[in-house]
Amino acid sequence: MPSHLPPGAQVLPDADAVARAAADHLVAVCADAAQERIAVCLSGGSTPKRLYELLAGPEYVDRLPWDRLHWFFGDDRVVPWDDPLSNVRMVREAFGHGAPLPETHLHFIPSDLGPERGAEAYARTLRDFYGAARLDPARPLFDLVLLGLGEDGHTASLFPGKPALAETGALAVAVPEAGLAPFVPRITLTFPALASARRSLFLVTGAGKREALARIHAGEDLPASRVTSLGGLVWLIDAAAAEA
Numbered sequence: 527m528p529s530h531l532p533p534g535a536q537v538l539p540d541a542d543a544v545a546r547a548a549a550d551h552l553v554a555v556c557a558d559a560a561q562e563r564i565a566v567c568l569s570g571g572s573t574p575k576r577l578y579e580l581l582a583g584p585e586y587v588d589r590l591p592w593d594r595l596h597w598f599f600g601d602d603r604v605v606p607w608d609d610p611l612s613n614v615r616m617v618r619e620a621f622g623h624g625a626p627l628p629e630t631h632l633h634f635i636p637s638d639l640g641p642e643r644g645a646e647a648y649a650r651t652l653r654d655f656y657g658a659a660r661l662d663p664a665r666p667l668f669d670l671v672l673l674g675l676g677e678d679g680h681t682a683s684l685f686p687g688k689p690a691l692a693e694t695g696a697l698a699v700a701v702p703e704a705g706l707a708p709f710v711p712r713i714t715l716t717f718p719a720l721a722s723a724r725r726s727l728f729l730v731t732g733a734g735k736r737e738a739l740a741r742i743h744a745g746e747d748l749p750a751s752r753v754t755s756l757g758g759l760v761w762l763i764d765a766a767a768a769e770a
């Protein structure tokens with residue numbers, strides 16, 4: 527295991543292997559879930575699209591309890607849902623018609639309400655699903671949280687130096703100026719919400735992520751470095767990103 531990678535890192539040959547490993551984690555999480563509803567927090571960006579396509583494809587679609595699975599979003603851009611920048615659009619396209627996904631089980635961020643009201647509404651959606659106003663460390667909100675890593679070390683829409691990093695109460699907040707292309711406002715889950723997970727996976731692929739990984743390993747206080755998980759954090763990294 528290369529020494530410059532986060533603890534718990536698994537290095538896979540390529541992006542497809544990363545997607546497959548993540549799919550296997552989801553199958554395992556579902557098999558372990560004792561409760562009826564299984565909550566998954568989806569990552570946006572481009573990396574996880576292959577995973578979502580895989581889940582809806584012939585190799586995995588019949589291995590998942592779609593009637594029990596509920597899908598949430600770690601963040602989204604405040605754009606129309608059919609906008610190419612929308613994470614909801616990306617997920618819908620990736621799941622396509624292969625996923626027997628009940629429409630009421632896709633809990634997308636109401637970006638049509640705008641950043642602030644959308645964040646408040648989504649926090650309410652999460653609390654209503656959870657069934658309590660405050661998160662209990664003994665009862666995680668999510669069974670699985672999926673995360674990506676930006677080249678600047680951001681994750682979800684938690685960007686370096688932004689106020690959202692300091693939020694400890696709200697489950698979701700507005701990010702008016704993400705400061706990163708595409709320069710649109712965003713809504714993101716906060717660290718407490720992301721931490722409330724039985725298992726969390728970072729999916730990191732491509733040489734462009736090497737520097738962020740090295741900075742994390744060097745102990746820099748990047749947003750992704752601050753992510754914790756009640757049940758355990760696994761980094762799934764392809765060889766291209768893992769190279770020193």
Ligand SMILES: O=C(O)[C@H](O)[C@@H](O)[C@H](O)[C@H](O)COP(=O)(O)O
Nearest residue numbers: 570571572573674675676681682
């Ligand atoms: O909505 C988003 O953009 C994601 O939540 C964001 O945190 C993403 O995971 C990283 O920017 C990595 O993006 P790529 O997978 O496209 O490299």
